[in-house]
Amino acid sequence: MKNQRLIGEMPKVGIRPTIDGRRKGVRESLEEKTMNMAKSVAEFLSANLTYNNGSPIETVIADTCIGGVAEAALAKAKFDKENVGVTITVTPCWCYGSETMDMNPNRPNAIWGFNGTERPGAVYLAAVLAAHNQKGIPAFGIYGRDVQDIEDNTIPADVQEKLLRFVKGGLVVATLKDKSYLSIGSVSMGIAGSMVDEGFFQEYLGMRNEYVDMTELIRRINEEIYDKEEFEKAYKWVKQKAVFGEDINSEKNKRTEEQKDEDLKMNIKMTMITRDLMVGNPKLADLGYEEEAMGHNAIASGFQGQRQWTDHLPNGDFMEAILNSSFDWNGIRAPYIVATENDTLNAVTMLFGHLLTNSAQVFADVRTYWSPEAVKRVTNKELVGRASNGVIHLLNSGSASLDGTGEQKINGEPVMKPFWEISETEVDKCLQATKWRPANTEYFRGGGFSSNFKSRGDMPVTIARINLIKGLGPVLQIAEGYTVELDDDVHEILNNRTDPTWPTTWFVPNLTGENAFRDVYSVMNNWGANHCSMSYGHIGADLITLASMLRIPVNMHNVSSEKIFRPSVWNMFGTSNSEGADYRACQTYGPLYK
Ligand SMILES: C[C@H](O)[C@@H](O)[C@@H](O)C(=O)CO
Numbered sequence: 001m002k003n004q005r006l007i008g009e010m011p012k013v014g015i016r017p018t019i020d021g022r023r024k025g026v027r028e029s030l031e032e033k034t035m036n037m038a039k040s041v042a043e044f045l046s047a048n049l050t051y052n053n054g055s056p057i058e059t060v061i062a063d064t065c066i067g068g069v070a071e072a073a074l075a076k077a078k079f080d081k082e083n084v085g086v087t088i089t090v091t092p093c094w095c096y097g098s099e100t101m102d103m104n105p106n107r108p109n110a111i112w113g114f115n116g117t118e119r120p121g122a123v124y125l126a127a128v129l130a131a132h133n134q135k136g137i138p139a140f141g142i143y144g145r146d147v148q149d150i151e152d153n154t155i156p157a158d159v160q161e162k163l164l165r166f167v168k169g170g171l172v173v174a175t176l177k178d179k180s181y182l183s184i185g186s187v188s189m190g191i192a193g194s195m196v197d198e199g200f201f202q203e204y205l206g207m208r209n210e211y212v213d214m215t216e217l218i219r220r221i222n223e224e225i226y227d228k229e230e231f232e233k234a235y236k237w238v239k240q241k242a243v244f245g246e247d248i249n250s251e252k253n254k255r256t257e258e259q260k261d262e263d264l265k266m267n268i269k270m271t272m273i274t275r276d277l278m279v280g281n282p283k284l285a286d287l288g289y290e291e292e293a294m295g296h297n298a299i300a301s302g303f304q305g306q307r308q309w310t311d312h313l314p315n316g317d318f319m320e321a322i323l324n325s326s327f328d329w330n331g332i333r334a335p336y337i338v339a340t341e342n343d344t345l346n347a348v349t350m351l352f353g354h355l356l357t358n359s360a361q362v363f364a365d366v367r368t369y370w371s372p373e374a375v376k377r378v379t380n381k382e383l384v385g386r387a388s389n390g391v392i393h394l395l396n397s398g399s400a401s402l403d404g405t406g407e408q409k410i411n412g413e414p415v416m417k418p419f420w421e422i423s424e425t426e427v428d429k430c431l432q433a434t435k436w437r438p439a440n441t442e443y444f445r446g447g448g449f450s451s452n453f454k455s456r457g458d459m460p461v462t463i464a465r466i467n468l469i470k471g472l473g474p475v476l477q478i479a480e481g482y483t484v485e486l487d488d489d490v491h492e493i494l495n496n497r498t499d500p501t502w503p504t505t506w507f508v509p510n511l512t513g514e515n516a517f518r519d520v521y522s523v524m525n526n527w528g529a530n531h532c533s534m535s536y537g538h539i540g541a542d543l544i545t546l547a548s549m550l551r552i553p554v555n556m557h558n559v560s561s562e563k564i565f566r567p568s569v570w571n572m573f574g575t576s577n578s579e580g581a582d583y584r585a586c587q588t589y590g591p592l593y594k
Pocket residue numbers: 306341365396397443530531
């Protein structure tokens with residue numbers, strides 16, 4: 001498959017048409033309608049959803065309608081063979097709940113019960129959900145708002161929205177399963193997120209943890225265990241395309257031009273080697289390194305960098321920025337998810353964002369809340385427009401993709417696109433908007449290059465973060481909002497108070513006036529860690545659905561309630577306070593793979 005990097009096929013969506021099993025009249029009258037529902041769902045999904053490798057998602061329909069347990073088992077056998085990762089049961093009629101239901105507890109499943117009158121699809125939906133709830137196998141119920149006629153094979157808009165949200169989340173769950181997170185190095189500067197919690201990866205995500213020491217990069221560089229032809233191509237590309245920016249270091253701390261050229265070469269080698277460590281590279285086998293050619297089947301990785309590496313060697317910013325972007329010297333391609341400071345929890349949040357949107361992510365420190373008053377004090381200017389209630393400065397060297405510049409466009413508006421929609425011209429624009437600045441050698445004694453840009457404003461974005469809470473487990477926080485562009489002089493003053501060689505995004509959350517979203521300050525004040533991951537688009541509702549599938553409660557969000565879609569049983573944990581119900585449900589079910 002094109003762009004296939006990891007072991008195993010992409011997960012498919014299994015569709016289960018269930019039917020009233022009574023022959024000699026009832027079943028026969030329903031076969032066609034039921035199978036048509038399955039077909040229309042399959043067509044709708046492949047026409048609207050794409051894997052992160054650019055191919056349309058694949059569906060598998062059970063060979064027959066499912067009227068009882070034998071046909072349920074046949075469907076399961078087919079799905080197991082076909083690598084089905086998520087299932088949807090569809091029916092226009094009454095069927096026998098526990099006899100036809102999907103009993104797989106680790107594979108997200110949804111049921112669309114046709115809202116009609118001729119045959120009671122909604123009654124089945126309620127009955128089968130009761131069975132799911134009673135048996136402890138949460139399922140998503142989809143019940144269209146408006147009655148449809150039996151011959152109507154269209155999928156109403158509200159059902160479409162739920163199908164898409166469910167399948168997007170379900171495919172993320174299935175895609176993560178059996179993949180690895182690769183830690184390169186260990187804990188960076190005491191950042192708790194870089195302490196690998198194997199239980200979290202294994203039980204909540206179905207993933208494994210792999211580890212290599214940062215010395216592995218040195219070994220491969222010194223022993224030339226990388227594709228030298230690719231290196232030459234990369235060096236030429238960088239020299240041709242990259243824009244190098246001003247060196248802010250004092251004369252005594254500046255590295256020489258020769259040192260900088262060596263740093264750049266090392267940065268390119270680090271990029272290739274980190275990618276090879278993650279996903280392998282057949283070229284290494286040609287060089288006689290069969291073991292290295294295999295890689296670690298890593299869907300995400302993290303690089304400790306600070307301090308043992310960066311005190312002595314060129315920092316990882318170039319490598320992290322290029323790998324997380326949707327392009328490099330080999331062309332336009334899906335991003336590799338690499339967390340700076342080996343922040344495993346931010347890497348997982350980035351994975352969620354990437355797999356839900358298929359686009360690149362921006363990893364950042366949630367650095368500073370700037371109140372309108374403080375901005376006025378230091379710049380003598382008012383914050384205006386979307387920024388008028390204050391802004392949050394997102395800033396970190398390294399893992400912010402260059403897509404975060406906002407130089408890709410749709411109808412003239414800045415966006416971050418899936419790689420297959422990005423043009424060569426847009427790649428060049430992202431590169432032109434980025435300055436590679438010699439690293440600040442007070443922080444990074446070993447030099448290197450940081451990617452420096454300022455994101456364009458008016459991009460709808462979502463920031464998110466997973467935190468691990470002792471005694472509770474993982475929780476997810478989400479804030480939808482917009483990037484904003486400050487006046488150049490305001491930006492300069494604020495940015496120059498911190499490290500001006502890094503990528504900056506000015507972020508404003510959408511406020512609800514309540515709780516954590518009372519004001520911009522409260523969003524910052526409620527953030528649970530030093531980092532967040534920023535995704536293009538308002539994807540809070542998709543993140544909430546995904547989190548419920550993984551039994552990760554959401555402790556903070558600004559998504560309107562009508563967009564929230566969780567397994568039906570969540571309502572049985574309370575309907576007046578959905579946050580409390582979410583916590584109780586997640587606690588009751590526990591991690592998906594325990
Ligand atoms: C250079 C500094 O050490 C930064 O890397 C540091 O402020 C962080 O990013 C902390 O998350």
